[in-house]
Amino acid sequence: MLHLHILLTFFALTPPESVLVKDNPNDQGQAIVITWTHPAPESLLGFRIFRSTSPTGDFTPVEPELLNRTDYLDTDTLLRDGVAYYYLIRAYSANDSASSAVAGPVIARAQWFNASRLNVLVLTLIISALFIYYILRARQGKQMFIRKISGLDAIDDALGRATEMGKPILFSFGLGYITDMVVIAALPLLRRIGKKSAEYAVRLIVPNSDPIVMTAAQETVKEAYTEAGRPDLYNPDNITFVTSDQFGYAAGVDGIILRERPGAIFWLGYFYAESLILAETGHTVGAIQLAGTTETTQLPFFVAACDYTMIGEEIYAASCYLKPEPVMLGTIKGEDFIKMLLIFIITVLVFFGTAATLLNRNIPSLQTVFEAIVNWFSPPS
C-alpha cells in the first residue's frame, strides 16, 4: 500500500521549489526579481506568478500568459517602492496545477549607485585624470620627449630619391574630413614635404576629396614654400578638389598618377577599400610609396604594397615630433603612461595567476583571489 502511495505522489504534480524573491539591484526601483526551480519543467505547460501585499491575502496573477522560464522580472506599473510584497508560483500541467510556498516579504527600492559598474567608474576616473594631467602639463609648455619615428627618415629618403630624378611628388589625405584626427596629424607632415619640394624646386601635387581639407592643404603648402624662401614657386592649381565619392576619387587620382608619373607618393590620412587601387597604380609608375592611416583594415594592403608604412598612432607621434602641438603631445604622453601602467598590472596579475594555479594544491585560497580579481575587471556574463 505504501508503495502505491509513493507511486501516486510521484504522479501528482510537484510544485515549484526554492522560490527566491529580491529587489532588482542597480535600477530605478519598481522592479522585483523572482527565481524558482522545478524538477521537470519540460513536462509542464508553464508557470504563472501571483502577487499579494499580505502573506495570506488574495494573490492576483502578474501576467496572463504562461511562462516557460524559471525566472521573471516583475516591472508591473502597480509596484510601489517601499511596500512589502509576497509571491507564489503555480505550475500548470495538462490537467493539474500545484502552487509553491509563499515567498516574501520583499521591498522594491531605487539605488543611488549602480554597484555592478564600480570597475567602470574606477578605470574611467584613473584614465581621465592621467589624460587631463598630461594635457595640462603640455599646455604649460613643459618639454616632453617623443622618440623620432623612423617613418620621418623614410619620408626624407623618399623625397631625396624623387628629387634626384626631378620627378613630381604626390600627397593625398584620402577620404579624410578636417575633423578626423589623422588628417589634422598629417598636416605637419605635408608642411615638411612642402618645404623639401620647395628647396629642390620640384612640383608637389595634392588631390583632395574634401573642400575644407583642400583649403587647409593650400595654406600649409604656401607657408612651407615661404619658409623655404621660395614663395614664387607656390602654385594653388597643384592642390585641387577631385570628388568626394570614394571610387570617383580613386579613379581621379589614378589618372593624375598615370599622367604625372610622380617619383614619390605619400598616402597619409583616412583610406577605405580604395587604398588598394591607389597603391597598385602608384607601384605601376615605379614611385616610392609611403603610407600611414589609423584605418586598421587597410593597413595590410599599405604594409605589403608600399615601401614604408606608419601604423595607426605612429602618425600622431611623427606629427608631434615635427610640431609638438600641446593637446596632441599631452594625449600621446598620457596614452604612453597608461599603456605602461596596463603592462605592469597585466604582468603582475598574470604572474600572480600562474603562481596561484601552480600552488593550487597547497594554498587553494590564491586561486579564488585570482579569480575574484579577474571577475572584478569583467564579471562573467
Place this chain on the structure above:
Amino acid sequence: MKLWERLATIDRRIIYSILALVVILPLILKPKIGVRVSEPVRDAYSAIEQLPTNSVVMISIDFDPSSAPEVQPMLIALLRHCFKKNLKVILTGQLALGLPMGEIALNQVAPEYQKVYGKDYVNIGYRPGYAAMMVGIGREIRDFFKTDYRGVPIDSFEFMRGVHNYHDIALLVSLAHGAVADAWIQYAGARFKQKIIVGCTGVNAPGMYQYYSAHQIEGIIGGLQGASEYETLVQKPGSATLGMPAQSAAHGLLILLLIIGNIGFLLSRKKSRGK
C-alpha cells in the same frame, strides 16, 4: 625581356580575365567538395541549438547589398535553423540599406516552415540612433520600436507582448559588415549581459576573434566559408556551399600569382645587383 622579367610583369588585364574564368567555370560545372566545420561556427550553431522552444531570437541586419553575397546565406541558414527549432524571431537592423535584405530572406524562408508573420516572426524595421537605440532597448524596446516596419503596433503581436528588453531576448544575432557588431557587443553585451553571436564578412572576422576568445560573444560565422559551414550544420546546402569551389580555385590562383611575382622580383633583384 627575359622569361623571369615577363613573369614579374604580367599585364593586369590578363590577370583579370584569368580570375573571371577561374570563378565562372566552377559555378557552371558545380564540382562537389566536403566542408570542415570550424569551432567558432559550431559554437554559434549550438548557441541556437540549445535554446528552449518559443525563446525569442533577435536578428539584426547590419550589412548592406555590398556584402550580401557573403552574409545573406548566413541569414537564410540562421532563419531555417530558428524556424526548425520553433523559435520566435524578431528582425531589426542598423543599416538603412540593409533591412530590405532581411525582408527578402524572410519571404523566402518563412513559407518553407509554414511560419506566419506576427505569430512566429516580426520585422520591427530600422531606427537610427545606433548606440542610443541599443542602450534604449536595454530599458524598454517600445521606447524606440512602438510599431513594426509597416506601422502595426508591436503589442498586437502575441509573442511580442512578453518582450520588453534584453532580459526577454534569449539570443541576439548581429549580421554585420562593419563596426556595428562591435557596438552591439559593447552596448548590449557589456552593459546588459545580452548573449550574442556574430555573423560577419571575411574582412571583419579577424576583429571578432578577440571578443570570441574573451567570451564576450558565443560564436562567429566568418565570411563565405563560415556561411557554407553553417549551411552544412543545418543540412541545407545553399549559395555559400555552391560558391566554395570557385573560392578554392580563386585562392589557388592568388597564391600562384604571389609566388610567380616574388620569383620574378627576387631574380630581377639578384640580376640587377649582379650587373
Place this chain on the structure above:
Amino acid sequence: MFQRSIPLFIVLFTALLLIVAFFIPHKPFGDLESRFLNWYAIISGFTFLLGLDSLTRHHLLKVIRREKGWFYSLLLVLSLFATLTVGLYSWVKFSSPFALRAPFMWLYKYMIIPLQATMFATLAFFIFSAAYRAFRIRNLGATLLLIAACLVMLGNVPLGSSIWQRISQLVHLVFPNTRLDLLYQIELFAQIKDWLMAIPQAAAGRGIGIGLALGGIAMSLRIILGIERTYLSS
C-alpha cells in the same frame, strides 16, 4: 561669447548627464538618459537631409555652369529626385516604402543591389593585380605578412584540405605504418589558420585595439572638456 560658449556648455552638460545616468539609476537620471537617447535618434534623422543639401548644390552648380562632366552631375541629380519621388509615392500608397510590391523596393532590388555589390566586387580584381604586382618580399615585415596571408588563405578554403590530403599520402608512403585516415583528420592548414586567428592575431589585434580605445577615450574627454573644438569650425 554667445556663439562659442553656449555650444561648449551643451556638449559638457549632455555628456556629463549621460555619464552620471550610467552610474546612477535613480529616478530623474534613468528616464532622462532614455529621453536624450530618443532625441539623438530624431536629430540624426535630420542630418541625412543636411548631406543631401550640399550634394545637390555642388552638382546643380556644375550643371548650370556647364562645367566639364556636367552631364554626369545631371544624371546624379535626376536619379536622386527620382528616388525621392518613388519613395514618397510608395510610402503614401503602400503605407511603407518597403512593402514588397512597392516600386521603391523594385528600385532597391534592381538598381541599388547591383550597383553597390558590383562596386565592391571590382575590388576582387584589384586585390589580385595589386597582390601580384606590389606584394614583394621587400623586408621582414612584408615577408611575414605574405606567409601569414597564404596560411590563412589555405586554411579558409577546401583547396587547403585537398593539398593536405596529398601531403598526408606522401607521409604515408614514406612511413607506411602511419594511419592515413588519422592523418587526414589533422587538417594541418585549417588548424594553423584557427590558431593564427585565435592567438597571435587576437593578441596583436588586442594590443592595437587598446591603443585605439585609449585614443577614443582621450578624444571623447577632450570634446567634453571643450579642449577639442574642430567640430565647431567646420
Place this chain on the structure above:
Amino acid sequence: MLSDIIGTWIAATLTIAILSFLYKDNPLYRAAEHIYVGISAGFAVIYAWAFDVYPMLIDAFKTNLNTRNYLEAYILIIPALLGMVMLLRSIPKLVWLSRWSISFTIGIGAGLGLIAGVQGYLLPQISDTLRPLINLNNAVLYIGVITTLTYFYFSKEHAGLLGIFSRIGIVFIMVAFGASFGYTVMARISLLIGRFYFLFHDWLPLIR
C-alpha cells in the same frame, strides 16, 4: 513578370557598366557611378524619414495628444527644433544656431564613447589577458599583447629591452595583418561570385 524582366536587364547593364572600369575609365562607368551616388543619397533620406523622424516625432506627437499627456507631446518640440536648426548650416548668418544641435549630438556621442571605451573594450579585453602562463597559448597571447603595446610606446627610444619587445611586437602585428588580408581575399571573391552568379543565372540562364 514584366517589371522583373526589365529590372534584371537594367541590373545586368549596371553590373557590366561598373565592371567596365576594370578595362579602363569610360563614360558608361562614370554614368553608372553617378547614378549610384544619386540613388543611395535619396534612399538614405527616405529611410531616415520613414523609420525615424515620422514614427518617433510626428506619430509620437499625435498619439501623445490623443492620449492627452500633453507634456510628452510638447516636449517633442525640442528635438524637432534642434533637428530643423541643424539644417540652417547652409545659411551663413544662422550657422551659429545650427552649432547648438551639433553640440547636443556630439555631447551624447562623447558621453557614450567615453563609457563604451572603458566598459565595452578595455575591461573585458584586460580581463581575458589575465590568464595563468600554464600553456603555450596563454603565454603567446600574453607576450603578443605586451609587445604590441610596447611597439606603440613613444616616450623612450626603442633600444635595449624595449627594442627587443617592440621588434617582437612588430612580428605579431605583421602576422595579424597577414591573417586579416587572407580573410579579405575571401570576402571580395564571394562578392565577385555573387555578381557572376547573378549575370549567368538570373540574367543569362547558363547556370541551372
